[in-house]
Amino acid sequence: MTLYHFGNCVALVYVPYYLAYKQSGLSEYGAFWKCVQAGMIYMFTQLIKMLVLATFFPDNVGEGTGSLIAEFFKDTVDLADLVGLYFVLNGIPGKGHSKVLTAGIGWATAELILSRALLLWIGARGAEFDWIYIQKCLESNVLLVQHIATATLIWLWSRHNLNKNLKTIITLLLILTCYKPLLFDSLTHILQLGVWLGLVIKAAFALVYGLFTLTIYASVADIIGIY
Template sequence: MTLYHFGNCVALVYVPYYLAYKHSGLSEYGAFWKCVQAGMIYMFTQLIKMMVLATFFPDNVEEFGSYLIGDFFKYTVDIADLVGLHFVLDGIPGKGHSKVLTAGIGWATAEVILSRALLLWVGARGAEFDWIYIQKCLESNILLVQHIATATLIWLRSRHNLNNNLKTVVTILLVLSCYKSLLFESLIHILKLGTWLGLVVKGAFTLAYGLFSLSIYAGMAELMGIY
């Protein structure tokens, strides 16, 4: 039973990533090693973030006046993820859709391997069933959509022919993406939402975030003729 639960969790986490890579056409572009490079940049970025957090942010967040303010400053370090994704996109040749998919899938895959593999191996193989691991697996799929959408917004932000009003909106969304976890945690705490309902809220926000990114990209792609 424990191995069955562990196998279900692994499939729920990693199969969508494999299908996204396989059916997005990236395998035809030979983008595997570019995804690996994106993962390496992800790991380097996380190392830099940990060094910054350890150096400038003490464990006792009460020194900042409150937990909320302390968390706000800590999540500000996530801007490094945007910089890392920007470097990934710059290093990928090809059209826009292949660049954003390679960067997004490579980045998301590295994150899910580093954040979920050990968790599932240690926890999901336990003697007792716990829904928390199913929730973590579903959250990983939400993160896949979010990272692809974020890569799309970063690519759009770098376009010189993007409308200034849209560029402002894109910039705001990118900045908000750094504080999404803080916003979700605060919202769940204030509204006293359960874990499942909180997951639904995250999924709904990510869906809207992704659809908005896709709509802007579709308009830009049609304008530039890069479908």
């Protein structure tokens, strides 16, 4: 039973990433090492964030307004992820769709390995079944969609021939992504949401976020021909 549960978790968390890589056609572009490069930049970015957080935001803040302000500034550090993805996109040659897919999948895979692999190896192989590992696996699939959408928005934002009003909208969406954890945590605390309902809300946000990003990308592609 333990091995069966672990196998289910591994399949649930890794198979969607594999299918996204294969079915998107990235394997035909030889994008594997570019995905690895994206993962390396992800790890370097997280190291920088950890150093900044440890230096300026020690984990000793109490409850209340001070804690909320501290969390706001901590989430501000997540702007480094946008910078990291920007450098990833600049290092990938090719057309728009291959660039954003390579950057998004590589970034999401690196986050998956660093934040989920050890958890599943230690926890999902335990003697007792726990739904938390299924939840973490499903959340990783939600993050895959979100990271690809974020990479797409950053790539669109970096284009010089983009409409200024549209660029403002994209900038606001990217900022919203950075402060999403704070918004979800506040919403969960205020509404006393359970773990599963919170996961559904995150999935709904990622779906809307992804569809909105796809709409922007398609409209811009039709106008200036960036496929």
